Structure formats: C-alpha cells, structure tokens
Amino acid sequence: xxxxxxxxxxxxxxxxxxxxxxxxxxxxxxxxxxxxxxxxxxxxxxxxxxxxxxxxxxxxxxxxxxxxxxxxxxxxxxxxxxxxxxxxxxxxxxxxxxxxxxxxxxxxxxxxxxxxxxxxxxxxxxxxxxxxxxxxxxxxxxxxxxxxxxxxxxxxxxxxxxxxxxxxxxxxxxxxxxxxxxxxxxxxxxxxxxxxxxxxxxxxxxxxxxxxxxxxxxxxxxxxxxxxxxxxxxxxxxxxxxxxxxxxxxxxxxxxxxxxxxxxxxxxxxxxxxxxxxxxxxxxxxxx
Amino acid sequence: xxxxxxxxxxxxxxxxxxxxxxxxxxxxxxxxxxxxxxxxxxxxxxxxxxxxxxxxxxxxxxxxxxxxxxxxxxxxxxxxxxxxxxxxxxxxxxxxxxxxxxxxxxxxxxxxxxxxxxxxxxxxxxxxxxxxxxxxxxxxxxxxxxxxxxxxxxxxxxxxxxxxxxxxxxxxxxxxxxxxxxxxxxxxxxxxxxxxxxxxxxxxxxxxxxxxxxxxxxxxxxxxxxxxxxxxxxxxxxxxxxxxxxxxxxxxxxxxxxxxxxxxxxxxxxxxxxxxxxxxxxxxxxxxxxxxxxxxxxxxxxxxxxxxxxxxxxxxxxxxxxxxxxxxxxxxxxxxxxxxxxxxxxxxxxxxxxxxxxxxxxxxxxxxxxxxxxxxxxxxxxxxxxxxxxxxxxxxxxxxxxxxxxxxxxxxxxxxxxxxxxxxxxxxxxxxxxxxxxxxxxxxxxxxxxxxxxxxxxxxxxxxxxxxxxxxxxxxxxxxxxxxxxxxxxxxxxxxxxxxxxxxxxxxxxxxxxxxxxxxxxxxxxxxxxxxxxxxxxxxxxxxxxxxxxxxxxxxxxxxxxxxxxxxxxxxxxxxxxxxxxxxxxxxxxxxxxxxxxxxx
Numbered sequence: 017x018x019x020x021x022x023x024x025x026x027x028x029x030x031x032x033x034x035x036x037x038x039x040x041x042x043x044x045x046x047x048x049x050x051x052x053x054x055x056x057x058x059x060x061x062x063x064x065x066x067x068x069x070x071x072x073x074x075x076x077x078x079x080x081x082x083x084x085x086x087x088x089x090x091x092x093x094x095x096x097x098x099x100x101x102x103x104x105x106x107x108x109x110x111x112x113x114x115x116x117x118x119x120x121x122x123x124x125x126x127x128x129x130x131x132x133x134x135x136x137x138x139x140x141x142x143x144x145x146x147x148x149x150x151x152x153x154x155x156x157x158x159x160x161x162x163x164x165x166x167x168x169x170x171x172x173x174x175x176x177x178x179x180x181x182x183x184x185x186x187x188x189x190x191x192x193x194x195x196x197x198x199x200x201x202x203x204x205x206x207x208x209x210x211x212x213x214x215x216x217x218x219x220x221x222x223x224x225x226x227x228x229x230x231x232x233x234x235x236x237x238x239x240x241x242x243x244x245x246x247x248x249x250x251x252x253x254x255x256x257x258x259x260x261x262x263x264x265x266x267x268x269x270x271x272x273x274x275x276x277x278x279x280x281x282x283x284x285x286x287x288x289x290x291x292x293x294x295x296x297x298x299x300x301x302x303x304x
Numbered sequence: 305x306x307x308x309x310x311x312x313x314x315x316x317x318x319x320x321x322x323x324x325x326x327x328x329x330x331x332x333x334x335x336x337x338x339x340x341x342x343x344x345x346x347x348x349x350x351x352x353x354x355x356x357x358x359x360x361x362x363x364x365x366x367x368x369x370x371x372x373x374x375x376x377x378x379x380x381x382x383x384x385x386x387x388x389x390x391x392x393x394x395x396x397x398x399x400x401x402x403x404x405x406x407x408x409x410x411x412x413x414x415x416x417x418x419x420x421x422x423x424x425x426x427x428x429x430x431x432x433x434x435x436x437x438x439x440x441x442x443x444x445x446x447x448x449x450x451x452x453x454x455x456x457x458x459x460x461x462x463x464x465x466x467x468x469x470x471x472x473x474x475x476x477x478x479x480x481x482x483x484x485x486x487x488x489x490x491x492x493x494x495x496x497x498x499x500x501x502x503x504x505x506x507x508x509x510x511x512x513x514x515x516x517x518x519x520x521x522x523x524x525x526x527x528x529x530x531x532x533x534x535x536x537x538x539x540x541x542x543x544x545x546x547x548x549x550x551x552x553x554x555x556x557x558x559x560x561x562x563x564x565x566x567x568x569x570x571x572x573x574x575x576x577x578x579x580x581x582x583x584x585x586x587x588x589x590x591x592x593x594x595x596x597x598x599x600x601x602x603x604x605x606x607x608x609x610x611x612x613x614x615x616x617x618x619x620x621x622x623x624x625x626x627x628x629x630x631x632x633x634x635x636x637x638x639x640x641x642x643x644x645x646x647x648x649x650x651x652x653x654x655x656x657x658x659x660x661x662x663x664x665x666x667x668x669x670x671x672x673x674x675x676x677x678x679x680x681x682x683x684x685x686x687x688x689x690x691x692x693x694x695x696x697x698x699x700x701x702x703x704x705x706x707x708x709x710x711x712x713x714x715x716x717x718x719x720x721x722x723x724x725x726x727x728x729x730x731x732x733x734x735x736x737x738x739x740x741x742x743x744x745x746x747x748x749x750x751x752x753x754x755x756x757x758x759x760x761x762x763x764x765x766x767x768x769x770x771x772x773x774x775x776x777x778x779x780x781x782x783x784x785x786x787x788x789x790x791x792x793x794x795x796x797x798x799x800x801x802x803x804x805x806x807x808x809x810x811x812x813x814x815x816x817x818x819x820x821x822x823x824x825x826x827x828x829x830x831x832x833x834x835x836x837x838x839x840x841x842x843x844x845x846x847x848x849x850x851x852x853x854x855x856x857x858x859x860x861x862x863x864x865x866x867x868x869x870x871x872x873x874x875x876x877x878x879x880x881x882x883x884x885x886x887x888x889x890x891x892x893x894x895x896x897x898x899x900x901x902x903x904x905x
Binding site: 074076105106107108109110112113134135137138139140141143144167168169170175193196197200 | 767768769770771772803804805806809812833835836837838839840841843847873876877878879
C-alpha cells in the first residue's frame with residue numbers, strides 16, 4: 017500500500033506541462049482560506065477526519081459517502097481536498113471520478129487544481145467539462161495553465177467554460193489566447209477579455225465591433241466600462257463609447273442606454289458618463 | 305425481310321444479297337451460316353495465304369474530335385504535322401478512322417471524309433440504321449450497320465457507289481478490309497472472310513475469345529475485343545488456341561475498364577462515362593512474336609492515366625491530367641490522350657512523361673485516334689519518381705477519383721521510396737481526404753518500414769482548435785510502424801498522444817501497444833498518469849486494452865513499484881473488466897525484478 021501511495025504522489029507530480037510543482041495536492045486548505053479577503057466572513061473549517069477516513073478505505077461505497085460529505089461541507093471542508101485529489105489521481109470508476117471532480121470544485125481549494133488539471137485531458141467530454149468547471153473554483157497556477165490549454169479543446173462547452181474561467185481566475189496573461197479564441201467563435205472569451213484587458217487590448221476588443229456579433233463584443237465592452245479607473249483609464253472607456261457610437265445602430269443605442277442606466281450606481285467618472293449620454297442621444301435614430 | 309431494309313435497299317437502288325441464301329463452292333461456308341462445322345482452319349488459311357501479298361491500304365496517323373455546341377463539327381488533327389481540318393455535319397455516332405478515310409454518320413446518311421484533308425468523298429443514305437463499324441483497303445470501304453437484331457454490310461467504292469450489300473439476321477461487328485476481302489466478326493466467336501464484290505464467304509475462323517472487332521493497326525489486322533488475335537499464318541490454329549494472340553494481364557484496375565468497345569455497339573458522338581474508364585494497348589508488331597508495344601498497357605480513369613508493365617501488370621507510372629481524358633489510343637512508344645478542353649497529349653510508355661502536346665483549339669466532346677506509323681518521341685528526362693507521381697495523383701480531392709486513388713495507395717504502400725511514407729502520412733492527416741482513402745492510407749502506413757522522419761514529424765502535431773489543426777495525425781498506424789522498426793524516438797511522442805483526447809480509441813490502443821515495446825523511463829510518468837486515469841474510467845475495449853499495455857510498460861520499466869501498482873489495480877473492483885484479467889496475466893507472466901529493464905530490443 018505504501019508503494020502504491022508513492023506512485024499516486026508521483027502521478028500527481030509528473031512533469032507534464034499543466035501540473036506545477038508547487039501545487040501537487042499538498043497545500044493545506046486552510047492556507048487557501050487565509051488568502052481570501054478579510055472582509056468575507058469565512059465559515060470556520062470543519063473536522064474532515066471522518067471524511068478522510070472514508071476516502072482512504074479504498075471501498076467504492078465509502079469513498080462515495082466521503083465525497084458526498086465533503087461536498088455538503090463545501091469550502092469549510094477544504095482540508096479534505098488533498099485527499100480527494102489523491103484518490104482522484106490514483107484512479108476511480110467513472111461515476112466516482114465525476115463525483116470527485118465536482119467535490120474538488122465545491123471545496124474551492126487550490127490543493128485540488130493539479131489533480132483536476134489532469135482530468136482536463138480525459139477522453140470523456142463530460143469529465144473534461146466537469147474538470148474545467150471545477151478549476152474555475154479551485155483556481156491556482158495549474159488551473160490557469162489547464163484552462164488556457166482547454167481553449168483548444170475539441171468540445172465547444174469545454175472551450176467556452178475555459179474561456180469564462182480564465183476571466184474568473186484573473187489570468188491576465190491569457191488575453192492573447194482569448195483573442196484567438198474569440199476569433200474562433202468562442203464567444204465566452206469576450207467577457208473574459210473585458211475583465212482582463214489592458215488599455216490597448218480593450219481597444220482591440222472594441223475593434224471587433226462589426227466583425228463579430230454585436231452582443232458578443234459588447235458582453236466584453238460592458239465589463240471594460242465598469243472596471244475601476246485604476247485598471248482601465250477614462251480615455252480608453254471614452255474611446256470605446258465612441259466606437260459604439262460610430263456604429264450608429266439601434267442595438268448600439270440600446271446597449272448604451274442600458275449602460276447609462278447602470279452608470280449612475282457605478283463609480284464611473286463624469287467624463288465617461290457624459291460620453292455615454294452624448295452617445296445615447298447621437299444614436300437615438302440609429303439604423304437596424 | 306424487314307421494312308427498314310427494304311427502304312434502305314430501295315434508297316440505294318441496288319440488288320442485294322440475303323446472306324443465308326448465298327450459295328456457291330461447297331468447300332466454303334455459306335455466308336454467315338450456322339450449320340458450318342469448324343474446318344480446323346483450312347478455309348481461313350486459304351484466305352490468309354491469298355491476302356498475304358495484298359496491299360495493306362493507306363495508313364493514317366490522325367486524331368478526329370467531335371466538337372461544336374450541337375456536336376456537329378469534326379476536327380481532324382494529323383499527328384504527322386499536317387494542317388488541321390474541320391467538317392460540319394450532324395452526327396449520330398462516333399466517327400471512325402479506317403485507312404485513309406474517316407467514316408461518320410448523321411442526318412440519316414453515312415459519309416466518308418479524306419483523312420488528310422477532311423474533304424467529303426461520298427455520302428450514302430442509311431435509312432436510319434445505326435453505324436457500327438467500318439473497314440477500308442484504300443479502294444473499298446465496308447460499313448456495318450445495325451438492323452434490328454441483324455445487320456447489313458455495305459461495300460462502297462471511292463466513287464460512292466454501293467458495290468454490294470449483304471443482309472443478315474446475325475449481329476455483325478466492326479470489319480476490316482484487305483485486298484477486296486471483308487474480315488467481319490459475328491456472333492461473338494467467328495470471323496468470316498467475305499468477298500467484297502460477290503458477297504461470298506471465302507473462309508471462316510472460330511476464335512476462343514469473344515470477338516466483335518477487326519482492326520487494322522500498324523500494317524496488320526487484329527481480331528478481338530478482350531484480346532488481340534493477329535491475322536497471320538497462325539490464324540488457322542485459332543480454334544485450337546494456336547493463333548498469334550496477346551492480352552493484357554489480369555490485375556486490379558480502377559473501375560471496370562474495357563480494352564475495346566464491342567464492335568456490335570453503336571458509340572454515341574459524345575463521350576460518356578465508359579469513355580472515362582478505359583484500357584489501351586497496342587500490339588507490338590505486324591510480324592514475328594506478338595506482344596504489347598513498349599511492354600506497356602494503359603488505363604484511364606477520369607483525370608488519371610496509368611501505365612502498367614505488360615507482362616505482370618505492375619504499375620509503372622501514373623499521369624495526373626488537368627481535365628478528364630475522354631479519348632485515347634495506344635501508339636508506338638506511348639499513349640495518346642484527348643481531354644475535354646481539346647488538348648492532345650502523348651505520354652511516353654516508359655515513364656509517363658509528356659512527349660508531345662497539341663490542341664484542337666476548342667473544347668471537344670469526344671475523340672478517336674488512329675496511329676499506324678506515328679511513334680512517340682522520347683521525353684527530355686528528369687521526370688518524377690513513381691512515388692512522387694502517385695503523391696500528385698492522390699493529392700486531388702475530387703470524389704470521382706477516389707476509386708482510382710485507392711488503387712494507387714495500395715501501390716504506394718509497396719514502394720520502398722520514403723516519399724511514399726510521407727504521402728501516406730499527409731493523406732491520413734488531412735481532414736479533406738476522402739474517408740475511404742484515409743482508411744487505405746492508414747492501413748498502408750502501418751506496414752511502412754521507412755520514412756521515420758515523416759512519421760515523427762507528424763506525431764509532433766496535435767489537435768489544436770485555436771491553431772486550426774482540426775485533425776490528429778494517424779497515431780495508430782505510425783505507432784504500429786515505429787514499434788515494428790523499434791524506433792526509440794517515437795516513444796515520447798506516442799506518450800504525449802496517449803493523453804490526447806482528440807485521437808481515436810483505436811489510436812490510443814495502438815500507441816499504448818507501441819509504448820509497451822518502445823517506452824523508456826522518460827515516458828514512465830505519462831504511462832502512470834494514463835494508467836491511473838483510465839483503469840477505472842475506460843469506456844471502450846480499446847482503452848481497456850491500452851490500460852493493459854500501459855501496465856506492461858510500467859512493469860518493464862519499474863518492476864518493483866510498478867508491480868505494486870498493477871497488483872492493486874488488478875484487485876480493485878473499480879478497474880474496468882476488460883483490463884483486470886490482462887493485468888493478472890501480466891503479473892503472472894512477469895517475475896518481480898529489482899532492476900529497471902531497458903527497452904525491448
């Protein structure tokens with residue numbers, strides 16, 4: 017059994033591209049919890065020993081029970097994540113594999129990211145979808161790398177989930193890849209680009225207006241307009257409003273009106289608000 | 305007597321012979337009689353002896369095309385350098401080049417043109433009967449026409465006068481004429497020698513092959529359809545199989561090509577599908593041992609033209625033409641092709657290289673060629689290898705060519721040339737390749753034993769949606785080949801594909817099987833990863849078998865710790881059913897070793 021566990025650890029730590037050496041399922045979940053903002057009232061960690069005991073039995077029914085309990089615990093049960101990752105890495109039946117992947121997602125511990133990354137290359141698309149979805153919650157370096165790789169997956173759902181996940185993970189270095197994905201009709205990439213782009217990249221996104229569906233591009237531009245000034249300057253936002261205004265379309269007017277409504281509650285500068293107001297007025301008689 | 309024949313006879317204004325009623329010398333068969341007993345070649349030997357010194361008649365080296373929007377234009381193009389000519393006339397059958405004349409029919413008449421100038425020599429009404437064949441000895445032209453289930457022979461002089469008309473209820477084929485004697489095949493088995501002026505049957509021979517045609521080629525007459533039997537001093541032994549006979553060897557060919565259209569079949573003026581799928585061969589010489597000219601026979605299949613070695617049928621070359629070949633004929637030293645665009649090309653028999661090109665100057669609908677003395681010039685040299693020619697031929701994505709390309713792929717698989725491997729890899733990797741060709745290419749690739757550079761290069765590619773790589777390489781066949789060649793460089797690449805969900809289950813199985821032979825310690829982590837991920841989640845037998853192959857590699861590379869892993873998996877009920885007994889068998893077959901093993905030699 018000891019040899020077997022050594023192998024499991026080896027598998028978890030193999031040097032393939034998408035697995036980083038510092039995330040081999042060994043980090044305590046509490047460490048991950050400590051990273052959370054102090055403002056969030058993090059629930060107290062629970063005792064995961066009974067869960068871990070069940071997971072280590074090797075018995076299918078017991079493992080299933082342990083996984084169910086871990087899922088019910090959610091992030092407070094994050095301390096169980098390394099063990100869940102370990103049993104997943106060791107290999108399970110297909111139903112247990114999916115359950116373990118979902119459990120790791122629910123535990124939201126980056127200790128699960130390395131194991132989940134492995135399963136983004138599973139032959140079963142449902143398994144890959146579950147793994148990518150879980151990675152958007154566990155986060156960590158292996159998650160970003162795996163999600164970037166999944167942008168090239170043969171399955172459209174995997175690609176879309178990966179694109180959304182990269183935005184959620186704030187993986188700024190993935191923006192060039194997200195642009196390629198957007199050009200390949202991975203529409204979810206637009207929102208993530210809007211969440212992550214630098215000034216030039218945001219303008220590049222606005223440049224997609226008229227080339228790819230309006231709703232897709234504005235899904236990303238909406239994100240840009242409401243990002244803090246420290247991340248995206250007013251100059252860029254005004255330029256983007258101008259690009260939409262130049263379209264002179266009814267859908268542009270509708271979008272700008274929607275932004276105008278929400279602008280009041282958001283911390284947009286007066287200059288940006290003015291640009292939006294003027295654009296709404298200018299596009300009032302827009303073409304279809 | 306059928307009414308159409310009465311009409312014809314009346315329109316011709318002549319006395320005719322009803323063949324079955326023709327009497328005469330009792331040693332000769334009655335014309336087209338079916339109560340004739342095989343005379344062991346006596347009568348035909350006498351005819352052959354009589355005609356031995358007869359003038360062969362004029363020769364022709366000419367290509368005639370049907371053109372025009374209404375298919376009513378004939379274009380003659382001499383192969384020996386004379387000026388092209390044209391002749392306008394409605395057409396209802398493919399023209400024929402016989403001796404120094406071109407015979408054609410249309411608008412209820414048959415007509416003859418001078419082969420050199422295209423000038424009309426004569427025309428005769430047909431009463432609507434279909435033109436089947438024609439022969440000419442420089443003085444007389446014999447024309448066979450179809451009449452219901454029977455036939456009519458018209459013998460016409462250069463002045464256009466009908467010298468004799470012979471009616472029969474038998475189905476006649478395409479005739480030849482020598483020294484005033486008509487040699488006409490009939491009933492698929494006989495060739496009768498008919499005196500052109502009297503209509504008497506001078507002799508007859510029974511052939512062992514189906515015979516519907518008598519053609520004059522390069523100074524001799526040949527009977528046949530599926531083979532060619534020369535009319536020479538051995539013709540008397542034809543019924544015993546002793547005649548001078550040549551046929552092309554049996555082999556796989558694209559489609560169902562035929563060497564000759566049956567002489568009993570009226571060919572339409574416009575080429576049809578059967579004209580795009582043909583065989584061509586030319587007898588070697590009018591005297592001496594009979595063989596196939598230049599040791600080559602040819603097949604056309606739409607845009608593809610194949611040259612085969614004539615003794616065993618091996619593919620010698622393939623030519624990819626720019627457009628469909630709709631007419632062709634074997635010439636001395638090569639094969640002449642006509643295409644839809646109106647181009648004429650002569651290919652060298654030995655290499656398939658173009659040795660002559662010309663044009664009719666406009667698109668054409670069909671073409672016929674006749675070359676008595678024309679000889680293909682040797683090409684300049686430096687042509688493509690057979691593998692390169694096949695690579696070019698199979699690169700076309702036209703669905704109509706798939707059958708012809710499949711044949712080429714099978715040929716390609718037998719060539720030692722590394723270009724063959726590259727072509728197979730490219731075809732099997734290209735998503736635009738027709739599925740049947742992918743299957744063939746993969747099968748051939750698995751048997752290759754060279755071209756590893758191309759195989760390894762292909763394995764370096766993976767499916768990548770964002771980079772528009774939308775097809776995986778043929779991992780399985782390459783794995784088979786690399787394993788058979790014990791190519792260690794293949795191991796890391798195959799291992800990377802083991803974890804690629806874009807390849808097929810079959811490819812995974814074959815990659816894993818190859819890694820059981822080729823993997824080194826470097827690939828061990830990948831194998832462990834694969835083994836763990838799929839031992840409980842394999843959804844197909846192929847992946848289950850791949851798990852077992854991965855276990856085999858793991859046991860070889862790390863006998864001690866690998867054994868613990870495999871033992872656990874073999875006992876674990878979550879391990880898929882197809883893998884467990886195989887894991888147990890592996891464990892039973894391998895003793896726990898302490899030292900890592902080297903890759904199998």
